[in-house]
Amino acid sequence: MRRLLGAGGAVLLGAAVIALVGVGFSAQAYSSPRGVQKATSLGTDMTCGKALPHVTLSFATYADASGTNDVGQQVHPGGNPSWPSYGPTNIFQAPAHACVTMHITQYDSGGSLNNPVFAKVQGTIGDTESVVSSGNSVSGCDGTSPLTYDGTPISAIQPCDAGHTFSLRGLPGIAPGFFVNVPLPLAGNAAGDNVGDLNSDAHQTVTFSFIAGPKGTYAWNCEYPCGLSVAGFGAVMGAYGYMSGYLHVV
Amino acid sequence: MSSNHNHGIHHATYQSIDEEVAPGLHKQLHRQHVRGTLYVWALLTVGGILAGLYLTPILMPHMNSPEGRAAIETVKVFTVAAAPVAALVCAVAIYSLINSRHRSHLDSPPVDGPPLRGNALASGSWLVVSTLLVVFLLFWGLTEWASQQVVHADALQVNVTGQQWLWTYSYPAQTVILPGGKTLTVPKAVDATTLDLPINVPVQFNVTSKDVTHGFWPTQLGIQGDANPGVNDVLRTTPDHLGKFQVRCSQICGLYHAYMYTQASVIPDSAFTAWIAQGDAGRVLTSAKITGGVR
Numbered sequence: 001m002r003r004l005l006g007a008g009g010a011v012l013l014g015a016a017v018i019a020l021v022g023v024g025f026s027a028q029a030y031s032s033p034r035g036v037q038k039a040t041s042l043g044t045d046m047t048c049g050k051a052l053p054h055v056t057l058s059f060a061t062y063a064d065a066s067g068t069n070d071v072g073q074q075v076h077p078g079g080n081p082s083w084p085s086y087g088p089t090n091i092f093q094a095p096a097h098a099c100v101t102m103h104i105t106q107y108d109s110g111g112s113l114n115n116p117v118f119a120k121v122q123g124t125i126g127d128t129e130s131v132v133s134s135g136n137s138v139s140g141c142d143g144t145s146p147l148t149y150d151g152t153p154i155s156a157i158q159p160c161d162a163g164h165t166f167s168l169r170g171l172p173g174i175a176p177g178f179f180v181n182v183p184l185p186l187a188g189n190a191a192g193d194n195v196g197d198l199n200s201d202a203h204q205t206v207t208f209s210f211i212a213g214p215k216g217t218y219a220w221n222c223e224y225p226c227g228l229s230v231a232g233f234g235a236v237m238g239a240y241g242y243m244s245g246y247l248h249v250v
Numbered sequence: 251m252s253s254n255h256n257h258g259i260h261h262a263t264y265q266s267i268d269e270e271v272a273p274g275l276h277k278q279l280h281r282q283h284v285r286g287t288l289y290v291w292a293l294l295t296v297g298g299i300l301a302g303l304y305l306t307p308i309l310m311p312h313m314n315s316p317e318g319r320a321a322i323e324t325v326k327v328f329t330v331a332a333a334p335v336a337a338l339v340c341a342v343a344i345y346s347l348i349n350s351r352h353r354s355h356l357d358s359p360p361v362d363g364p365p366l367r368g369n370a371l372a373s374g375s376w377l378v379v380s381t382l383l384v385v386f387l388l389f390w391g392l393t394e395w396a397s398q399q400v401v402h403a404d405a406l407q408v409n410v411t412g413q414q415w416l417w418t419y420s421y422p423a424q425t426v427i428l429p430g431g432k433t434l435t436v437p438k439a440v441d442a443t444t445l446d447l448p449i450n451v452p453v454q455f456n457v458t459s460k461d462v463t464h465g466f467w468p469t470q471l472g473i474q475g476d477a478n479p480g481v482n483d484v485l486r487t488t489p490d491h492l493g494k495f496q497v498r499c500s501q502i503c504g505l506y507h508a509y510m511y512t513q514a515s516v517i518p519d520s521a522f523t524a525w526i527a528q529g530d531a532g533r534v535l536t537s538a539k540i541t542g543g544v545r
Contacts, residue, residue: 114460117418117441176513179443219509231461233414238505
């Protein structure tokens with residue numbers, strides 16, 4: 001009997017250790033050394049077409065993960081200088097069923113998407129985004145020079161003018177049909193530039209709103225091939241915390 | 251078997267039982283062990299067969315196509331066929347653990363039994379049964395596979411593209427003539443990030459990838475195929491039950507592989523026609539919906 005108990009105990013101990021490691025990895029994946037950015041409340045309004053609590057989140061995409069932004073925040077502490085990164089964090093938090101307005105300041109250069117589908121806006125209010133350009137001097141792929149936007153709502157960009165995308169999906173069991181895709185047009189700053197200053201660096205400010213789903217964790221990533229190796233999805237795209245993250249809906 | 255008998259076995263070698271101590275005792279013990287093992291085997295076999303017959307349909311998800319239901323039937327048949335074999339392995343292990351384990355640290359460990367050689371009945375039975383089982387499984391598998399290779403002259407074409415870490419679906423402009431002469435028309439190409447299929451319409455998936463290898467797995471259609479870059483993998487099915495399910499990636503494909511899934515639905519063909527003609531705000535993107543301008 002003692003042996004049986006011993007064997008059973010050993011199996012249970014092994015299972016507990018495995019579970020603990022799993023929980024640890026999971027907790028690490030859902031947290032960020034850069035912290036969680038909580039949405040700022042704007043009260044209740046009609047931004048999303050009906051009276052809803054309205055919150056806002058502002059963040060950016062940088063060409064150089066090792067740089068600092070205009071308020072002195074490090075984009076990605078210890079980040080690789082030749083990798084782009086979302087910043088100042090990749091984990092966001094917003095209330096359930098609220099109207100969420102995101103402002104993404106896009107500083108990075110870009111090119112063609114692997115799949116033109118991701119050049120289209122979807123899942124936002126009106127399936128549109130608005131883009132305001134500042135200081136951009138690079139040309140668009142159709143020869144438009146410089147590639148600038150005036151804030152008029154658009155439902156797509158040219159697939160060859162992409163800098164990054166913000167592609168957010170709900171997960172099974174929480175919000176299986178939830179999907180938001182927002183293409184971020186390119187700006188004039190190449191990888192390795194230590195940029196991120198709103199006053200002096202070219203950027204595209206992308207604004208869009210959507211209605212958050214039920215409580216749970218949603219995953220997002222960039223669909224622009226901004227990494228190396230296989231189809232541009234190696235290196236930074238395979239590293240957690242740069243071009244992907246989570247939205248915690250609480 | 252009494253504990254005295256066990257002690258006798260532990261303290262003597264099989265050789266001494268066979269040749270020196272008690273030639274008849276070994277035969278008797280041998281029969282006892284075989285009988286005991288057979289009891290455990292019979293019990294486990296019955297349990298395995300019952301589990302195959304009654305647990306399989308409970309554990310497997312509801313299927314929305316004949317291919318899916320054929321997959322459940324195959325799992326059921328294979329489980330039943332494998333039950334006696336698995337039960338034999340488990341029965342020997344369980345019986346040995348119960349009757350021949352080293353009971354006390356004061357005992358010397360039991361000596362290994364003599365190798366089983368030259369038993370034509372045992373080896374012949376093993377060979378025949380194994381061969382019959384393998385031939386049966388091969389026959390069943392090939393028959394099922396052949397039944398799914400039916401190419402419908404008219405099938406709804408859906409181009410499936412996997413890329414890290416999302417699936418996208420493209421419905422080319424087409425007219426599908428359904429059995430009975432009815433037609434289903436996709437007037438203009440539609441791109442979507444969800445998979446919607448009309449009920450009782452044969453579908454042909456043309457599966458590819460933009461980057462690494464992914465696995466296109468509509469979980470409740472009973473089909474699955476690799477999405478390889480530069481390759482068109484063709485999969486066919488006919489959804490015949492309404493319902494929602496998920497499309498998952500079945501090949502580990504990188505950082506967000508676990509999140510690479512989309513919602514899929516089998517809907518009435520009238521709803522499909524309306525959906526394909528109008529798009530679905532927030533889910534489906536058609537070029538006609540791009541109204542705000544493109545830069």
